[in-house]
Amino acid sequence: MGKWTRRAFITTGILTGGALVVGIAIRPGNRAGKVKDLIAGEGDTVLNIWLKVNADNTITVIVPHAEMGQGVHTTLPMMLADEMDADWETITMLEAPGNAEYANYAMAKGFIMGPKDIPSMLIGTVDGFFLTATKQISLQMTGGSASVRFTGMLAMRVAGAAARAVLLEAASEKWEVALEELVVKNSTISHPPSNRTEPFASFVAKAASLSQPAKPRLKTTEEFTIMGTSPPRFDIPSKVDGTANFGIDVTLPNMKYAAIKASPVFGARAKPLDAGAIKDMPGVHKIVNLEGAVAVIADGYWLAKKAINELPIEFDKSDHDTVGMNDIYDQYLRDMDVAVADGKEEKDVKKGNINKIFKEATNIIEAEYRVPYLAHATMEPMNCTALVKEDGCEIWVGSQNPLGFANSVAEELDLDQEKVLVHNHYLGGGFGRRSVPDVAIQAALIAKEVDYPVKLIWSREDDIRQDHYREANISRFKASLTDEGQIIAWNNQFLFKHDPEEAPHIPYGVENQFIHYTNSETHIPWGYWRSVDSSMHAFFTESFMDELAFKANKDPYLFRREHLTNAPRYLKVLDLAAGKANWGEDLPAGWGRGISLHQSFGTIVAQVAEIEIIENDLKVHRVVCVADPGFAFHPDGFTAQMESGIVFGLTAALYGEITIENGAVKQSNFHDYQMLRINENPKIETYIVTSDNWPGGAGEPSTPGIAPAVANAIFNASGIRIRELPFKNHELKANTGLLG
Amino acid sequence: MILKINNQSLEVDVDPATPLLWVIREQAGLTGTKFGCGIGQCGSCTVQLDGVAIRSCLTPIQAVADKEITTIEGIASETELHTIQRIWIQEQVPQCGYCQSGQIISAHALLTKTTLPTDEEIDQAMSGNICRCGTYSRIKKGIKLAAEELAGASTINLENNG
Numbered sequence: 001m002g003k004w005t006r007r008a009f010i011t012t013g014i015l016t017g018g019a020l021v022v023g024i025a026i027r028p029g030n031r032a033g034k035v036k037d038l039i040a041g042e043g044d045t046v047l048n049i050w051l052k053v054n055a056d057n058t059i060t061v062i063v064p065h066a067e068m069g070q071g072v073h074t075t076l077p078m079m080l081a082d083e084m085d086a087d088w089e090t091i092t093m094l095e096a097p098g099n100a101e102y103a104n105y106a107m108a109k110g111f112i113m114g115p116k117d118i119p120s121m122l123i124g125t126v127d128g129f130f131l132t133a134t135k136q137i138s139l140q141m142t143g144g145s146a147s148v149r150f151t152g153m154l155a156m157r158v159a160g161a162a163a164r165a166v167l168l169e170a171a172s173e174k175w176e177v178a179l180e181e182l183v184v185k186n187s188t189i190s191h192p193p194s195n196r197t198e199p200f201a202s203f204v205a206k207a208a209s210l211s212q213p214a215k216p217r218l219k220t221t222e223e224f225t226i227m228g229t230s231p232p233r234f235d236i237p238s239k240v241d242g243t244a245n246f247g248i249d250v251t252l253p254n255m256k257y258a259a260i261k262a263s264p265v266f267g268a269r270a271k272p273l274d275a276g277a278i279k280d281m282p283g284v285h286k287i288v289n290l291e292g293a294v295a296v297i298a299d300g301y302w303l304a305k306k307a308i309n310e311l312p313i314e315f316d317k318s319d320h321d322t323v324g325m326n327d328i329y330d331q332y333l334r335d336m337d338v339a340v341a342d343g344k345e346e347k348d349v350k351k352g353n354i355n356k357i358f359k360e361a362t363n364i365i366e367a368e369y370r371v372p373y374l375a376h377a378t379m380e381p382m383n384c385t386a387l388v389k390e391d392g393c394e395i396w397v398g399s400q401n402p403l404g405f406a407n408s409v410a411e412e413l414d415l416d417q418e419k420v421l422v423h424n425h426y427l428g429g430g431f432g433r434r435s436v437p438d439v440a441i442q443a444a445l446i447a448k449e450v451d452y453p454v455k456l457i458w459s460r461e462d463d464i465r466q467d468h469y470r471e472a473n474i475s476r477f478k479a480s481l482t483d484e485g486q487i488i489a490w491n492n493q494f495l496f497k498h499d500p501e502e503a504p505h506i507p508y509g510v511e512n513q514f515i516h517y518t519n520s521e522t523h524i525p526w527g528y529w530r531s532v533d534s535s536m537h538a539f540f541t542e543s544f545m546d547e548l549a550f551k552a553n554k555d556p557y558l559f560r561r562e563h564l565t566n567a568p569r570y571l572k573v574l575d576l577a578a579g580k581a582n583w584g585e586d587l588p589a590g591w592g593r594g595i596s597l598h599q600s601f602g603t604i605v606a607q608v609a610e611i612e613i614i615e616n617d618l619k620v621h622r623v624v625c626v627a628d629p630g631f632a633f634h635p636d637g638f639t640a641q642m643e644s645g646i647v648f649g650l651t652a653a654l655y656g657e658i659t660i661e662n663g664a665v666k667q668s669n670f671h672d673y674q675m676l677r678i679n680e681n682p683k684i685e686t687y688i689v690t691s692d693n694w695p696g697g698a699g700e701p702s703t704p705g706i707a708p709a710v711a712n713a714i715f716n717a718s719g720i721r722i723r724e725l726p727f728k729n730h731e732l733k734a735n736t737g738l739l740g
Numbered sequence: 741m742i743l744k745i746n747n748q749s750l751e752v753d754v755d756p757a758t759p760l761l762w763v764i765r766e767q768a769g770l771t772g773t774k775f776g777c778g779i780g781q782c783g784s785c786t787v788q789l790d791g792v793a794i795r796s797c798l799t800p801i802q803a804v805a806d807k808e809i810t811t812i813e814g815i816a817s818e819t820e821l822h823t824i825q826r827i828w829i830q831e832q833v834p835q836c837g838y839c840q841s842g843q844i845i846s847a848h849a850l851l852t853k854t855t856l857p858t859d860e861e862i863d864q865a866m867s868g869n870i871c872r873c874g875t876y877s878r879i880k881k882g883i884k885l886a887a888e889e890l891a892g893a894s895t896i897n898l899e900n901n902g
Contacts, residue, residue, distance in 0.1 A: 069835025239837030240825040242772020242812035249771035302762040379838040428838030460777040647874025670781035679863035681876035
């Protein structure tokens with residue numbers, strides 16, 4: 001896994017030497033015929049792979065992304081329907097099957113090429129290239145805050161506009177009238193001069209035989225009728241009456257349940273257990289020995305869980321049995337020092353000459369920051385149901401990459417990918433966790449041993465201890481200020497680099513910069529965690545900016561302003577946040593205000609947190625969030641994502657800490673891996689700034705900025721500078737007078 | 741053993757120590773009630789016992805034999821959703837939705853007992869239900885709106901749902 005990001009595309013060779021290799025790519029043209037059997041019923045006409053017009057003039061939009069609460073099952077159909085001038089009331093959606101034809105070429109294209117204008121004649125070739133490439137890596141990912149900005153912009157809108165174009169062409173031929181005289185609205189085509197109006201369905205058979213334009217005219221923002229509105233989400237009614245079908249809710253005839261015990265130390269092997277160990281356990285049917293775990297199958301989940309707890313399961317010793325946090329941090333620091341000493345830093349940004357500045361500077365500020373490992377803790381624990389037959393396998397799961405899961409399971413069972421059928425369900429939280437197919441592989445290996453379907457459910461303890469974690473990290477800064485309080489040099493070293501590429505970069509005008517990183521391998525599995533690298537770099541860079549503002553004896557908001565003279569888009573967001581948050585107005589004793597500014601996944605977000613320190617307790621009262629995503633296609637959904645990302649980031653900042661002891665994760669459940677609850681929820685105000693820029697993402701961009709906004713507010717209230725998360729580990733006291 | 745779930749009787753033949761959650765999900769086939777933590781920390785498994793919200797993951801069925809059990813599937817009438825459910829749609833409360841059955845059942849128990857709850861009463865009744873998607877502001881607003889509608893009143897401050 002982890003093959004789906006821009007950086008990863010580069011390393012897998014899709015991009016070579018900075019140039020796109022497209023020479024041998026196919027030109028796929030209209031692939032409607034290839035997907036017809038997968039998505040169409042009788043009387044339905046598949047116009048292109050993203051939509052079908054049904055016999056009753058309703059339209060079904062095919063969405064190649066999983067619904068995990070971000071509203072993608074609604075927003076993507078809106079984008080297609082608007083370009084098509086379809087009647088929103090008659091739109092339904094169908095999640096694309098986990099099939100290679102739905103490999104996500106648009107996402108790859110968006111990550112690699114961004115909003116480049118491609119000549120019409122090349123689009124088929126370019127799309128064909130990305131389709132071939134994404135098929136090869138089985139990419140059907142929901143993540144990277146990419147669904148709207150890439151799939152929506154590069155696939156859905158184009159598909160809707162192209163369908164509209166051929167429907168018009170078909171109407172023009174049928175009625176023998178000029179195209180320009182036709183009017184399209186609400187899934188009907190009219191010809192006012194002859195007073196004729198007919199539904200799309202009348203023209204769809206003819207339209208399906210016409211060649212669709214690769215680069216149809218798209219609407220301008222002013223022409224939108226559905227995009228930019230907030231219709232109710234399709235998935236919500238089933239989520240209030242208990243009928244929503246999550247992976248864990250699958251019920252199949254003859255199905256049994258499995259529980260598992262995996263090695264607490266990652267990578268250690270489980271000692272195989274004798275099949276007879278369950279002979280005195282009624283309702284318990286089978287032991288399945290896996291490489292790093294033992295599973296039991298029983299009539300019910302509770303029976304399976306009880307059995308696995310009672311069985312004497314042991315694990316082999318491993319090289320990591322004594323590893324603790326101190327070992328990890330010591331190793332990190334050693335590797336960072338060695339990299340610098342040997343001049344072997346991985347260079348990220350290099351501008352000007354920091355060494356020259358530091359040699360002559362008198363005003364040098366240094367700081368070291370840390371963040372811990374984090375687990376995802378989706379509300380729905382990991383689970384997967386599998387049925388394995390001689391000639392194939394079916395799995396039922398909530399996945400952020402159904403095609404990738406099919407591929408991984410196929411590899412494990414030594415089957416062709418087409419022999420693995422993935423039924424994707426609603427995800428009870430994703431946050432990156434459900435892009436990893438580990439549980440699906442386990443379920444398939446367990447189900448392979450029996451001839452009935454098996455539902456494997458991880459306990460919350462399994463979920464916390466067998467995660468793929470946001471890594472613990474260290475970030476070191478050294479900066480220099482001029483006499484006027486301008487940053488003249490910025491040196492930043494940290495560990496690892498994943499995505500987004502610009503996570504550690506600063507929007508501020510600093511002439512001399514050296515941003516670099518070092519790798520330091522551990523045995524702890526890594527995974528995408530909501531906002532990925534930005535989840536920590538915003539805390540690092542925006543806290544350090546606050547330190548510099550203090551050293552420069554300047555207001556933290558105005559200090560940032562002064563460094564944004566060449567970044568008007570950032571400036572606008574920052575100014576609005578300060579204004580809405582009453583920046584500069586007095587607060588009661590013990591209260592503080594902190595500001596942050598960070599861009600990730602194409603969306604710029606400024607946040608102002610208002611906090612209070614009561615005794616040794618921290619209360620976050622209010623968060624003002626200003627976001628510039630270019631355009632919010634579903635403003636209410638976008639706002640909900642801002643709120644969601646802030647609560648997610650605040651939870652981690654306050655409480656989030658996975659520690660490693662004796663090679664294993666110490667925490668196990670919500671009592672020691674705490675979540676923010678309703679009584680701690682701040683009042684969140686979101687303001688959306690619209691700009692002419694290519695749309696940015698929604699799911700992740702508000703998560704990074706909350707930790708530094710609160711940390712800076714704590715400093716404002718107390719003079720205590722927090723350089724290590726989470727906040728719960730710090731003694732807080734208001735107005736200590738310990739400024740600096 | 742006979743359980744009474746949503747006004748229907750269900751005969752079950754399992755270990756009396758089995759937590760109610762798994763009987764509701766696996767024997768009664770009512771999958772709206774969710775497994776989240778197994779230790780009563782998250783509230784995903786919340787159901788009502790004689791109108792009181794409890795954590796079904798910790799409640800053995802032997803303790804509930806003579807009680808009325810109400811799950812998310814049991815609060816709507818045959819023809820229409822409960823006010824809370826309708827307002828949950830109107831306010832677009834759920835995101836991933838996994839915790840929402842528990843949230844709605846807890847809110848329902850609160851509003852059955854307390855006509856127009858204060859912010860503090862809402863916090864107290866709802867702080868046992870974790871939402872990882874952070875829908876808390878909308879939950880709070882939803883409870884206030886539902887309370888108003890159920891009480892035929894409009895006296896609640898809808899502004900600050902932090």
